[in-house]
Amino acid sequence: MTGTRTDITASIREAVAAYGQLAVDVQTLADTDDLFHAGLTSLANVTVLLGLESAFGIEFPERMLRRSTFESISAIRSAVEELVGENEPT
C-alpha cells in the first residue's frame, strides 16, 4: 500500500492509535507534536513499528531505529515515505 500523503498520514495515525498506548487521543495531536511527551514508550513504539511494517509492507532498517525517527507523526511519515519510495518500481 502506498497511496497519497494524506493516506499515509491516516495509516500512521491508525497504527499509533492502535498500538501506541498513548495517554491522549491521537486525533488531538498535531502532526508535529512529540509522541514521547504524549506517553509513547520505547517498548510500545516497537509495536507501532510492527504495525507500520505490516500496513505498508516495509521493513525499518537499523539506521532508522532511533528516537528521532519516531518522535512525531511527521517524522514517522518522512521515514515511511522514504521506505515506500524505495520499494516502488521506477
Add this chain to the structure above:
Amino acid sequence: MKTFAATSRADLAARAAAIGATCVAPFAEEVDEESRFPREAVDALRDDGQLSALVPTRLGGQGASIVDVAEATYRLATHCASTAMVYAMHHLGVACLVRHPTNELLESYLHELADRQLLLASATTETGTGGDVGSSICAVERSDGRFRLEKQTPVISYGQYADAVLATARRTIDSPSNDQVLVLCAPPGLSLEPISGWDALGFRGTCSSGFRLVAEGADAAVLPTPFDVISAETNLPVSHILWSHVWLGLAGAAVRQARSYVQSEARKRPGATPQGALRLAELDARYRQMAGLVRGAARRFDEMADDREALSSLDYAVEMNALKVSASRLVVDVVGGALLICGMAGYRQDSPFSLGRLLRDAYGAVLMLNNDRLLGANAQLLLVGGDRR
C-alpha cells in the same frame, strides 16, 4: 578553592587503588557485618578529589572519561563492592548532570560539587511503579519559578549520607507516567524521611533504605532535557557499564582468592599439580571473558560519547541491556567457581579464603534492576531492526 591530590584524570584509577588498599580493605568486613556506610572510604575519596572526576576542568573537576571512572570503580570493588557501588552511583548522577544541556543553577552546583566534593544519590525507583524506572507517579509542581516534589521511594542507596539526590518525576501534574524529568534535589529544600531500613544479603554497605523525599527550590533545578533522552544517552549505558565494573572487581577478588588457594596447595607438594589447578585455569578464562566484555563496553561508550544518535538507537539499548544481563550472570558464575576451588576453606567464614561476602554480593547483581525485566525489553526490541533484508 581547595586543591585536591587527584588533579589529573590519568592517575584517577591508581589513586583509587591506593585508597582501596588503605581505606577500603581494612573496613570491608566491618561495613558488611554492621551493614554500615563505608565512611572511611568515602572520606578518603573526597580528600582525594575523586568525587569530581567527571566534572569538566573549567568547573573545577578533572574532566575524566567513563573509562577512567570505570577503572577506578573496578579497583575499589576488588576490596569492597559496597564502596565501589557508592562510587559508581555517585558518578552516574554526575554523568547525567554533565552530559546534557544545563543552566546557570546546575553549572554552579557542579562547581560547588567539585569544590566541596559533594556526594550525589539517585531516586529513580518509586513505590507503586513495580520497578519500572521509565515511569513515575509523582510529578513536579511548578509555580512562580519554584518547584515542589514529593516522592515515595523503596530505595535511595546511601540516601542518608548523600549531599543531594537526583530524582525522576513526571514533568508536570498533567503529564503521562513516562513523560519524565530529572530533578536535582538539594538542601536547604530537601528532606528525606526514612520509611524502611536495609538489612540485605549483600551490598550491605550501600545502606539502600526507602525514603519519603520532599524537595523544593528554584525550578532551574529541573534538568531541561527529558529523562528518556538522558536515560538513552547516559543513565542506561553509564549505569550498566559502571555496575558491571563493580561486578568485575568482585569477580576479580574471587579469582585472586582461588588462585592464592591453589598456589598454597602447590607449595605444600611441589611437583604435584593441585586438584584445583585445572578449574582455576577455567575460572581465569571465564573471568577474562567478563573483563573483555565489561571493559570493551566502557571503551566503546567513550568512543561514541558524543554521537547522540547512535547512543539513542534501539540497537545500543539492546546492547546495554545485554551487557547488564551477561555481566551479572558472569559474576555469579565466577564467584561460584572460586568457591568450588577453595572448597571448605572458601565456605568457612573464619578462613582467609572465605568467599561468603563475595558470594552474597554477587547475587545482588542479577536482582538490582531484575534481569527478567531487561530480557523482556530486549525480547520486544529484537522484534524489529537487524537489517533482515
